[in-house]
Amino acid sequence: MSEETIKVVVRRREEQGHGVLVLDLASAEGGALPPFEAGAHVDVHLGDGLVRQYSLAGTPADRSVYRLGILKDPKSRGGSVAAHERLREGTEIRIGVPRNHFPLAMDARHTVLVGGGIGITPMIAMAHALSDAGKSFELHYCGRTRAACAFLDELTAGAFADRVHPHFDDGGEAQRLDLGAVLGKADPGAHIYVCGPSGFMDWVIGEARRLGLPEARIHKEYFQVETDSSGGAFDVVARKSGKTVRVEEGQTIVDALAAVGIKIQVSCEQGVCGTCLCNVLEGVPDHRDIFLTDEEKADNDQMLLCCSRAKTETLVLDI
């Protein structure tokens, strides 16, 4: 989570598609907001300790506002519902400075952007950046129905409308996304970017791999994952605090530590953002996150405390 925050005011609030809150946030002090790169996100502080990450969905060329799209998910852990209920025009909130874990390679010969549902948000910023730079790209927007899709009107009427390809689940076969055809026609050096629900992403990534795209040219951002917290109990020794705590079956390390007064800062609580990263001094973690790379996981010297567990009876942590 970003430590540095900015005070912003909701300048515009609009409901689009099915349950998507589109917000324009301006600096509360006036003037330009800090610059951001396509693919970046901000932490939004929603009150009561709730902090959630949302991708910036506007153009990086416009620093007068940050545009967000927030899907209301009643099954979520409260972040999106709080955003929909609390953020009105004129509301002042704090947000983190933009950070980018999903950078765009501007030197690609061709770029295929694929957004599923609310996963369209980082793709919009990427499309603007590529369009402004005169780069070759295409944007595929997959949604359940036309009516469900936020941002569709601005995309299909904007400066790069000719490169926007909507695909609807309830549409005809001819308009379905055929990744084989898309990549078959694309420059062999093309890069693909995907964001959306995890099942959709698995399908796109699987297709891209099957079609022979090298891993280095498949870029992905998960905004929602289901972490598996099952597994037996184990002990955690907090070396600096001198405390040992039992992590029970079904309990997270974060919750077990909180019970003995050790507060770990969290944000996504899904192994996505890296906020709860901690050094491991002894023992072998059972990594359940999607933040660390496979190489970093293999080193076993750091872990995410919101979701990962232990393969050994005891973990000694640097806290």
Ligand code: FES
């Ligand atoms: S809180 Fe986001 S990875 Fe743990």
